[in-house]
Amino acid sequence: MNHVQQPELAEAAREADIATPRKATRIRYYMLGLILFATILNFVDRSCIGILAPFISKDLTLDKVQMGQIFAAFGLTYAFALIPGGIIADVLGSRIAYAFSLITWSLATMTQGLASGFNMLFGSRLAIGALEAPAFPSNARAVTMWFPTSERGFATSVYVMGQYIGTPLFTGLILWMANGFGWRSAFYLTGGAGVLFGILWYFWYRDPLNHRSANAAELKHIREGGGLVGKKERDRFDWKNALRLLKHRQILAICLGKFCNNAILVFFTTWFMTYLVEERQMTMIKVGIFQALPFLGATAGILLAGFFSDYFIRRGYSMSAARKAPLIIGTLLGSSILLVNFVTSNELIIAILTVSFFAQGVGSSSWAAVSEIAPRQYIGLTSSITSLAANIAGVTTPIMIGYILHATGQFFWALNMMGIMCLIGAFAYSFLLGPLSRIEMD
Numbered sequence: 001m002n003h004v005q006q007p008e009l010a011e012a013a014r015e016a017d018i019a020t021p022r023k024a025t026r027i028r029y030y031m032l033g034l035i036l037f038a039t040i041l042n043f044v045d046r047s048c049i050g051i052l053a054p055f056i057s058k059d060l061t062l063d064k065v066q067m068g069q070i071f072a073a074f075g076l077t078y079a080f081a082l083i084p085g086g087i088i089a090d091v092l093g094s095r096i097a098y099a100f101s102l103i104t105w106s107l108a109t110m111t112q113g114l115a116s117g118f119n120m121l122f123g124s125r126l127a128i129g130a131l132e133a134p135a136f137p138s139n140a141r142a143v144t145m146w147f148p149t150s151e152r153g154f155a156t157s158v159y160v161m162g163q164y165i166g167t168p169l170f171t172g173l174i175l176w177m178a179n180g181f182g183w184r185s186a187f188y189l190t191g192g193a194g195v196l197f198g199i200l201w202y203f204w205y206r207d208p209l210n211h212r213s214a215n216a217a218e219l220k221h222i223r224e225g226g227g228l229v230g231k232k233e234r235d236r237f238d239w240k241n242a243l244r245l246l247k248h249r250q251i252l253a254i255c256l257g258k259f260c261n262n263a264i265l266v267f268f269t270t271w272f273m274t275y276l277v278e279e280r281q282m283t284m285i286k287v288g289i290f291q292a293l294p295f296l297g298a299t300a301g302i303l304l305a306g307f308f309s310d311y312f313i314r315r316g317y318s319m320s321a322a323r324k325a326p327l328i329i330g331t332l333l334g335s336s337i338l339l340v341n342f343v344t345s346n347e348l349i350i351a352i353l354t355v356s357f358f359a360q361g362v363g364s365s366s367w368a369a370v371s372e373i374a375p376r377q378y379i380g381l382t383s384s385i386t387s388l389a390a391n392i393a394g395v396t397t398p399i400m401i402g403y404i405l406h407a408t409g410q411f412f413w414a415l416n417m418m419g420i421m422c423l424i425g426a427f428a429y430s431f432l433l434g435p436l437s438r439i440e441m442d
Contacts, residue, residue, distance in 0.1 A: 024217035028146040032155055034205055035139055038102060039162025041194045042135050044170050045109040045128065046074060047269035048190055051167070051174050051291075054277050055183040056121070066118055068402020071270040073122050075394025078129035082391065085133030086384025090377075094138040094145075099202035101138070105131035106194025113184035113191075133384075136367075140383035144371045145207055148225020150313050153323065156368040157306025163265070164299040164361060168292035175288055228376055245385060248439055250373050253432035254366055255389030257327060260425030262390035264334055264360040264418055266397040268294060271405075271414070272353075279411050280346055290350045294357035301361025305330065309365060320436040323369045324429060330363025331425035338419035341412055356422075363425065375441045382439075393421075 049056070050071070057067050089097045108127040115121040139159050147155040170190070177186040208214055208222060208229045222229045245251050276282045276291060305326035312322040337356040340349050367383070374382035401414045 022215055022217050024221050025213060025215045027211055027214040027218060028151075028155075028208075028222065031142065031146050031205065031211075032158055034201060035142055035159045036162050038098060038135070038197065038201060039139065039159045040166040040169070041102070041106070041190070041197055042132060043163040043269070044166040044190050045105060045194055046132065047167060048109070048170075048174060048186060049112065049125070050270045050273055051171055052178055052183045052186060053270075053274050055178050059183065060115070060117055060121070062118060064405045065402045067274075068398045068400075068405075070118070070122055070125055071266075071398035071402075072395045073125035074129040074132075075266070075391050075398070076129060077126045078133055079388050079391040079395060081130040081133035082137070082384040082388040083381065084384075085135075086137040086378075086381040086387075088134045089137040089141050089384075090379065090381060093207060094142040095202065095205045095207070097134040098138040098205065099198050101131055101134040102198030102201055103195050105135075106191045106198060108191075109194065110188055110191030113187035136387055137379075137381070137383045140367060140371055140374070141379045142205075142207070144374070144379050145228050146222065148222050148227045149319065149372070150225055150310055152227075152371055153309035153313070153365065153368040154306040156371060157302045157309075157365060160302050160364050160367055161299050161361075163364075164295045164302065164357075167269070167295040168299075171291055172288050175284060179284070228379070244441060245375070245378065245382060245439070248373075249432065249434055250436065250439070251382070251385060253428050253434070254369060254373075254386050256428040256432065257331065257363075257425045258366050258386050258390035259393050260421040260428065261331055261334070261360060261363040261366070263393040263397045263421040264337070264356065265298075265364070266394050267401065267414070267418055268298075268357055268360075270398045271401050271411075275411050280349065282346065286346075290346070293350055294354045297354035297358035298361035298364075301330065301358040302364050303361075305362040305365035306368065309368060318435075319372060323365070323372060323436055324433060326362045326365045327369065327429040327433075328426055330359045330361070330365070331422050331429060333359035334363060334422035335419045335426070337415055337422070340415050356418075359422075369436055372436050373439055375439045378441070 053067060056062065062070070085097075085101075092100075105128050108124055108131055111127070112121060112124045115124060140156075143152060143155045143159065174186045174190075177183075177189060208219055208227075219229050272294070273287065273291060276287050277284075282290065309322045309326055312325075313319055334356050336352060336359065339352050343349055343352065366386070370383050370386050371379070400417065401411075404414045404417075405411070
C-alpha cells in the first residue's frame with residue numbers, strides 16, 4: 001500500500017471510522033519534534049559563524065567592517081528570498097519545500113569551511129540566506145495545519161525555541177572543534193548533520209491528511225479547534241491577492257514589531273561572541289559558559305510566552321489579547337539592554353543580557369499571531385512577508401554595528417541602538433496592531 005494516500009480518500013476513510021469512538025492519536029507532537037529539530041539545525045548553521053568569528057577574523061585577517069558585511073550577507077538574500085520561499089512552501093507543501101531547503105542550505109554551510117578570504121565567505125553566506133528562506137514559512141504552514149488554535153501558541157513556541165536552544169547546545173562542541181581541529185571543521189560537522197536530516201525529513205514528515213498514523217479522532221480535534229487540517233497540499237498563487245496583504249494594518253504593524261524585535265536576536269547571533277571576547281576580555285572558557293546563558297533565557301521566554309498565551313485562550317480570554325500581551329511585554333522588557341552600558345561587572349552584564357534576550361524570546365511569539373491572521377490560502381506567504389520585515393534587521397543590524405565599532409572602538413552606541421529598537425517595537429504592538437483576526441481574501 002502506498003504510504004502517501006490521496007487527501008480526499010484519506011479523509012473519507014477517517015470520517016467513516018469516526019463513528020467508532022477511539023482515543024485521539026498525538027501524531028501532531030511527533031511532527032512538532034521534527035519541526036523543532038529542523039529549526040535547531042537552521043539556526044546552528046545560521047549562527048555558527050558568529051561563534052567562530054574571533055577565529056575566522058584572525059585567520060583571514062578580516063576587520064570589523066568586513067565581518068559586519070559577512071554577517072549581513074545572510075540577511076540580504078534571506079530577507080528577499082522569503083516571499084519566493086513562502087510561495088514555494090504554499091505550492092509544494094512543507095514536506096518537499098523543507099527537504100529541499102535543508103539539504104541545499106546545509107551543503108552551502110559546508111562551503112564556508114573552504115573559504116580562503118572575504119569573497120568566498122561572503123558568497124557562501126549569500127547562498128545560505130537564500131536557501132534557508134522556505135524554512136520558517138514551512139514551519140508556520142505545518143503548525144497551522146497540525147494544531148488547533150488552543151495549542152498553536154505552544155506549538156509555535158516550541159519550534160521558535162529552536163533558534164535559541166541550538167546555540168547553548170552546540171557552542172561547546174563548535175569551540176572544541178575550532179580549537180582542536182580548526183574552525184573549518186565546525187562548518188563541515190553542522191552542514192553534514194543538516195544534509196542527513198533533510199533526507200530523513202522527506203521520508204518522515206507528512207501533512208495531516210497524508211499521515212496514515214493520525215486517526216479520525218485526532219483530525220477531528222484539530223479541525224474543530226481551528227486547525228486547517230483539510231487544506232489541500234497545493235494552492236494556486238495569485239499575485240494580485242498577495243499584494244493586497246500589504247494593505248492590512250495587522251500585517252504592517254507585525255512587520256514593524258518583528259523588525260525591531262529581530263534586531264536583538266541578530267546582535268546575539270552575530271556580534272555577541274565578539275563583544276564578550278574583545279570588549280569584556282573574557283577567556284574562551286568563560287565565553288563558553290556565559291554565552292549560553294542569554295540563549296537559555298530566550299528559550300525560557302519563548303516557551304513561557306506560548307504556554308501562557310494558550311492558557312489564557314483556554315480560560316476564555318480573547319485570542320487577540322492572549323496573542324498580543326507577550327509581544328508588548330517582551331519588547332518593553334527587551335529595552336533593559338540599555339542598562340548594560342551603566343554597569344561594569346561581567347556577571348551583572350550577563351544577567352542583564354539574559355533578561356533582555358529572555359524578553360526577546362517572549363516577543364518572538366509573534367509567529368503565533370501571524371498564524372492567526374494569515375489568510376487560509378496564503379499562510380506561507382504571510383509568514384514570508386512578516387519575516388522579510390524582520391530579516392531586514394538581519395542586514396542592517398550587523399552592518400551598522402560593524403561601522404559603529406570601526407568608528408568608536410566600543411559597543412556603547414550599538415547597545416543603545418538595540419534598546420531603542422525594542423521601544424519602537426513595543427509602540428507598534430501597543431498602538432498600531434489593533435485586534436487580531438484572520439484576514440479573509442476572495
